[in-house]
Amino acid sequence: MNTPVDTAHIQAQDRAHFLHPFTDFKDLAGRGARVITRAENIYVWDSEGHKILDAMSGLWCVNVGYGREELASAAYRQMMALPYYNSFFQTTNVPAVQLAARLAALAPEVGGRSFQHVFYSSSGSESNDSNVRMVRRYWDLLGQPERKVIIGRINGYHGSTMAGASLGGMSGMHAQGDLPIPNITHIGQPYFYELGRPGETSDEFGLRAAGWLEEKILELGADKVAAFIAEPVQGAGGVIIPPDSYWPEIQRIVDKYGILLISDEVICAFGRVGHWFAYEKFGYRPDLVTFAKGVTSGYIPLGGVMVGDRVARVLIEQGGEFNHGYTYSGHPVACAVALANLDLMEKENLPGRVKNDIGPYLARRFAELGEHPLVGLAETCGFMAGLVLTRNKATHEAFKPELGVGMLCRSHCFRLGLIMRAVGDRMIIAPPLVMTHAQIDEMVSLIRRCLDATLADLRAAGQLD
Numbered sequence: 001m002n003t004p005v006d007t008a009h010i011q012a013q014d015r016a017h018f019l020h021p022f023t024d025f026k027d028l029a030g031r032g033a034r035v036i037t038r039a040e041n042i043y044v045w046d047s048e049g050h051k052i053l054d055a056m057s058g059l060w061c062v063n064v065g066y067g068r069e070e071l072a073s074a075a076y077r078q079m080m081a082l083p084y085y086n087s088f089f090q091t092t093n094v095p096a097v098q099l100a101a102r103l104a105a106l107a108p109e110v111g112g113r114s115f116q117h118v119f120y121s122s123s124g125s126e127s128n129d130s131n132v133r134m135v136r137r138y139w140d141l142l143g144q145p146e147r148k149v150i151i152g153r154i155n156g157y158h159g160s161t162m163a164g165a166s167l168g169g170m171s172g173m174h175a176q177g178d179l180p181i182p183n184i185t186h187i188g189q190p191y192f193y194e195l196g197r198p199g200e201t202s203d204e205f206g207l208r209a210a211g212w213l214e215e216k217i218l219e220l221g222a223d224k225v226a227a228f229i230a231e232p233v234q235g236a237g238g239v240i241i242p243p244d245s246y247w248p249e250i251q252r253i254v255d256k257y258g259i260l261l262i263s264d265e266v267i268c269a270f271g272r273v274g275h276w277f278a279y280e281k282f283g284y285r286p287d288l289v290t291f292a293k294g295v296t297s298g299y300i301p302l303g304g305v306m307v308g309d310r311v312a313r314v315l316i317e318q319g320g321e322f323n324h325g326y327t328y329s330g331h332p333v334a335c336a337v338a339l340a341n342l343d344l345m346e347k348e349n350l351p352g353r354v355k356n357d358i359g360p361y362l363a364r365r366f367a368e369l370g371e372h373p374l375v376g377l378a379e380t381c382g383f384m385a386g387l388v389l390t391r392n393k394a395t396h397e398a399f400k401p402e403l404g405v406g407m408l409c410r411s412h413c414f415r416l417g418l419i420m421r422a423v424g425d426r427m428i429i430a431p432p433l434v435m436t437h438a439q440i441d442e443m444v445s446l447i448r449r450c451l452d453a454t455l456a457d458l459r460a461a462g463q464l465d
């Protein structure tokens with residue numbers, strides 16, 4: 001049952017006291033925030049009683065869906081036994097140890113490299129800050145302190161702390177706060193739809209896009225480059241799925257120059273692309289893997305870094321004290337919830353379901369959306385997907401950005417009871433991994449109605465030929 005909420009009162013308090021992340025404060029104060037009061041399975045309800053299908057899993061995190069009693073019970077039990085203790089001063093706690101061992105067992109060994117160690121944080125951003133600290137320490141310990149530069153990608157997203165936002169390549173974020181911080185630079189993204197040349201195949205483009213890494217390394221001097229960081233599939237950038245040729249070529253290049261490879265799997269791990277960890281799907285061998293979100297299905301904050309043997313060995317054998325960590329590193333309640341979440345994911349075989357069942361089904365249904373007159377491209381990877389709104393299906397002509405066509409479509413989604421995200425004119429989804437075929441059908445027909453409504457508006461406004 002929805003607890004009765006005085007929407008106007010909550011909105012007034014929200015306006016008066018709560019500065020929301022990534023929000024135009026004044027604009028939101030003018031319109032009033034939507035108050036979400038409860039959720040079950042793949043649906044959320046607002047304070048006015050509207051039921052909304054959440055095709056974004058919250059913020060790419062509620063992999064097991066809402067309302068899972070097992071996770072609430074795990075938190076309750078752990079809070080009663082040991083709600084908190086730190087792991088700074090030669091102490092540890094049982095859930096943190098058990099989770100580290102479990103994650104080490106889940107992370108597949110590739111090319112003789114395994115992940116036996118975990119460094120915990122509470123978020124993706126903090127985890128990427130930890131990555132910067134570990135990468136720099138690693139090269140210092142190896143007597144190569146001049147290897148400082150970390151290369152990221154334009155339109156990549158690695159969080160919102162100073163280091164996270166710097167590693168990411170979002171120009172709007174860099175513009176606020178004098179970012180990136182020193183020794184972080186970026187190359188182009190592997191976005192074939194936008195950057196492919198006429199006549200170029202997607203695999204040819206993938207090799208060319210990976211080649212930008214080699215060009216950057218040579219420009220900087222290989223002895224100055226510490227690491228390359230990338231998302232397997234760029235999430236917040238718009239579900240940008242790289243061509244098949246991209247990752248193997250990136251691996252060849254980082255191997256050639258001895259550069260560390262960081263796979264930021266905050267979105268892509270824990271079943272999202274049909275595997276526990278996404279590097280397995282794409283066949284590359286990272287040295288560090290960032291995780292967060294899906295590890296607890298977002299029920300409680302937890303993040304961390306899977307530290308591969310290459311880095312762990314140096315930090316452990318040669319490092320002495322590592323002067324870095326957080327109050328909540330290895331939080332017992334968060335780790336207990338993560339263990340319960342992994343139990344559920346294993347029991348329901350969610351990665352396998354995405355790989356062999358609902359992922360392929362979503363791909364088929366999305367291909368049908370690709371035939372809609374407003375859609376220039378519809379593509380999926382596991383259980384995430386994007387479609388590009390275009391003025392002209394044949395030429396892929398984009399709408400003028402000032403028209404805000406993606407936001408127009410998103411507002412139709414909300415009106416019709418669907419949460420879909422707009423990144424420019426790319427509409428994206430990453431639904432809970434527990435969706436049934438019938439729910440996928442329901443989602444796809446809602447998306448079609450949103451596209452139809454957007455198309456009707458654009459025709460009425462004379463924006464289509």
Ligand SMILES: Cc1ncc(COP(=O)(O)O)c(C=O)c1O
Binds near residue numbers: 160293
């Ligand atoms: C790939 C990636 N890295 C890092 C982050 C930052 O995570 P958090 O918001 O938990 O700090 C995100 C968040 O969306 C992400 O998608």
